[in-house]
Amino acid sequence: MTFELANKVAIVTGGAAGIGAAAVRHFLKEGAYVVIADINADQGEAMEAELGPDCAFKYTDVSKRSDVQDLVDFAVATFGGLDIMFNNAGISGTMQPNLLDDDFADFEQVLKVDLLGVMLGTQIAARHMKENGGGSIINTTSIGGMQAGCTVLSYRAAKAGVIHFSKSAAIDLAEYGIRVNCIAPGGIPTAILSSATGDAEESGTTSAIRRIIAEDRPLKFDGDTSDIANAAVYLGSDRSRYVTGIVLPVDGGITAGNPRNPLRAMLAEAMAS
Numbered sequence: 001m002t003f004e005l006a007n008k009v010a011i012v013t014g015g016a017a018g019i020g021a022a023a024v025r026h027f028l029k030e031g032a033y034v035v036i037a038d039i040n041a042d043q044g045e046a047m048e049a050e051l052g053p054d055c056a057f058k059y060t061d062v063s064k065r066s067d068v069q070d071l072v073d074f075a076v077a078t079f080g081g082l083d084i085m086f087n088n089a090g091i092s093g094t095m096q097p098n099l100l101d102d103d104f105a106d107f108e109q110v111l112k113v114d115l116l117g118v119m120l121g122t123q124i125a126a127r128h129m130k131e132n133g134g135g136s137i138i139n140t141t142s143i144g145g146m147q148a149g150c151t152v153l154s155y156r157a158a159k160a161g162v163i164h165f166s167k168s169a170a171i172d173l174a175e176y177g178i179r180v181n182c183i184a185p186g187g188i189p190t191a192i193l194s195s196a197t198g199d200a201e202e203s204g205t206t207s208a209i210r211r212i213i214a215e216d217r218p219l220k221f222d223g224d225t226s227d228i229a230n231a232a233v234y235l236g237s238d239r240s241r242y243v244t245g246i247v248l249p250v251d252g253g254i255t256a257g258n259p260r261n262p263l264r265a266m267l268a269e270a271m272a273s
């Protein structure tokens, strides 16, 4: 049996829930030592207790430089280094139906967590990696950062920023053996959507949005957090050693295009007549 991440040390921000929690479990299964970084101390500590000595929790607000520096120092002190930095923590902001009514009240916090958090995580991890033989930095963007669309405009702006920042960082850091890539999840059932709609999980607007996403998605089955975790294992491992500066959508084909394009039916009708 081979372990894709044997003896690598990884940090997963936003590791106490959703996609991050799945990544923590996958990284551990592949032989890594993992630091869970999150503001949710209850869940982070519960995971630390459950997952054993190869896993540790460190309270971290990714929008604060001193917290992120303490986090990297903690990983190095606890497990002896840092090979993989998964900057995954994120918040959605609030959903407004249209631009003209949006007061952008969520702008500062969303940009701080989703964009500045990624920038700090990349920079501070890279300072360590540069002196220690390189590493892999994985930044979570979103299909909302790739595609224009309605609602969550601060979020879209932040996630688009993550892509441009990460590609620039990939160029800047390549000479030190540091790779920087993005994963763009789409339509993964976690708490982030219900925190945007304000619904109880999987009810009302939240489940209506999930239905719309499913209809507009070429692959007709639901993805889950392990699909994103698998992508993170690949980008964290040496199998992706020649890969840097990419955005990997893990979205059931949503960004490929809408399968409900009426052109197909129209053409079939025209050719039949």
Ligand SMILES: NC(=O)c1ccc[n+]([C@@H]2O[C@H](COP(=O)([O-])OP(=O)(O)OC[C@H]3O[C@@H](n4cnc5c(N)ncnc54)[C@H](O)[C@@H]3O)[C@@H](O)[C@H]2O)c1
Binding pocket: 013, 014, 015, 016, 017, 018, 019, 020, 037, 038, 039, 040, 060, 061, 062, 063, 088, 089, 090, 091, 092, 113, 140, 141, 142, 143, 144, 184, 185, 186, 187, 188, 189, 190, 191, 192
């Ligand atoms: N679920 C999806 O379909 C989807 C789609 C596109 C992008 N994403 C992105 O994936 C990432 C993970 O989201 P998720 O779906 O697992 O959501 P989630 O809400 O389940 O998990 C987010 C985690 O981030 C933590 N967090 C929030 N603010 C933080 C901060 N300041 N510092 C540290 N941790 C913080 C939360 O406590 C939580 O544990 C986010 O960046 C999100 O934008 C998710």
